[in-house]
Amino acid sequence: MSRDDGHGANVPDERKQAFGERYQPRYSGIATFMRRPLREEPAEWDGIDVGIVGVPFDGGVTNRTGARHGPRHLRDQSTLMGVVNHQTGVRPHDLAEVADLGDVLIEGVYRLDEAIADIERHYDRIAAAGIVPLTAGGDHSITLPIMRALARVHGQPLGLVHFDAHCDTGPELFGHKHHHGGPFKVAVEDGALDPKRTIQIGIRGPAEPLWGFSYESGMTVIHIEDLYAMGIPAVVEKAREVAGSGPTYVSFDVDGLDPVFAPGTGTPEVGGFNTYEAQQMLRGLRGLDIVAGDVVEVAPPFDPSGTTGLTGVQMMFEILCLLAECVDRKKGG
Ligand SMILES: [Mn+2]
Numbered sequence: 001m002s003r004d005d006g007h008g009a010n011v012p013d014e015r016k017q018a019f020g021e022r023y024q025p026r027y028s029g030i031a032t033f034m035r036r037p038l039r040e041e042p043a044e045w046d047g048i049d050v051g052i053v054g055v056p057f058d059g060g061v062t063n064r065t066g067a068r069h070g071p072r073h074l075r076d077q078s079t080l081m082g083v084v085n086h087q088t089g090v091r092p093h094d095l096a097e098v099a100d101l102g103d104v105l106i107e108g109v110y111r112l113d114e115a116i117a118d119i120e121r122h123y124d125r126i127a128a129a130g131i132v133p134l135t136a137g138g139d140h141s142i143t144l145p146i147m148r149a150l151a152r153v154h155g156q157p158l159g160l161v162h163f164d165a166h167c168d169t170g171p172e173l174f175g176h177k178h179h180h181g182g183p184f185k186v187a188v189e190d191g192a193l194d195p196k197r198t199i200q201i202g203i204r205g206p207a208e209p210l211w212g213f214s215y216e217s218g219m220t221v222i223h224i225e226d227l228y229a230m231g232i233p234a235v236v237e238k239a240r241e242v243a244g245s246g247p248t249y250v251s252f253d254v255d256g257l258d259p260v261f262a263p264g265t266g267t268p269e270v271g272g273f274n275t276y277e278a279q280q281m282l283r284g285l286r287g288l289d290i291v292a293g294d295v296v297e298v299a300p301p302f303d304p305s306g307t308t309g310l311t312g313v314q315m316m317f318e319i320l321c322l323l324a325e326c327v328d329r330k331k332g333g
Pocket of ligand 1: 140164165166168180253297
């Protein structure tokens with residue numbers, strides 16, 4: 001696959017030929033997701049398999065804001081990502097054409113319903129172009145409009161492997177259903193998410209009384225104490241069994257991780273899984289029909305060390321490996 005990262009227009013061709021992918025130091029140039037070419041215009045989307053999309057929106061948070069700054073921060077940290085997954089050997093950029101599609105333009109910045117509709121329209125366009133989206137949030141309310149658009153294009157409710165401290169199936173809050181504690185309840189009600197094919201992993205904390213809908217609707221909930229009692233391989237096996245063979249979304253809320261590893265988030269909960277365990281769980285999903293993924297709730301104002309951004313984008317890379325393998329399989333690779 002040809003190297004065309006959209007960068008380095010001022011770099012002589014001889015240097016690009018001599019140094020290949022390393023013609024430009026990683027710390028230089030304009031930061032795009034994983035140093036992929038920036039293709040913001042739908043007219044430039046031909047041939048793209050996986051599109052990395054930023055959704056700079058945190059109008060749905062219940063407490064500390066900041067995730068609106070996630071995409072820019074994750075782009076910066078993503079320049080540290082390499083091209084190969086050392087454990088699985090997957091090289092996503094060799095399997096799929098990956099581009100940075102820029103950020104969703106939120107026109108309804110001060111109108112929550114309109115913001116959600118803006119996001120949904122944008123993902124309708126991405127899905128119609130046959131592009132598999134990998135999203136950087138934003139707070140978790142952004143997952144609902146993405147799921148709606150994808151369920152439409154796949155013609156059925158999606159399955160979900162969901163990493164989080166919270167089930168995010170809560171009821172209306174202050175008279176409003178669109179907030180980051182409730183997207184998966186609304187997604188089920190809208191026919192975009194199949195609760196029987198949904199597993200929620202890492203759940204903990206005092207918000208437990210809000211998650212009745214998860215149990216009533218038949219979702220599989222793996223509390224953090226279950227995770228450690230079962231062990232990671234059994235959690236992976238359960239996730240594979242629940243998701244089954246249908247189209248499946250992977251949603252990774254960084255607050256699922258212990259705040260030691262991801263302090264930069266709006267609603268941290270102590271006592272979470274660690275980064276290695278997260279990687280093992282994500283790598284365990286190889287072979288499922290994963291049609292989209294996201295990493296949400298990275299809030300840079302609470303991330304002065306950059307650790308949460310780096311961790312978040314590493315999880316994006318793990319999901320990218322899964323998506324690229326799916327794309328490659330469907331192409332007959
Ligand atoms: Mn969440």
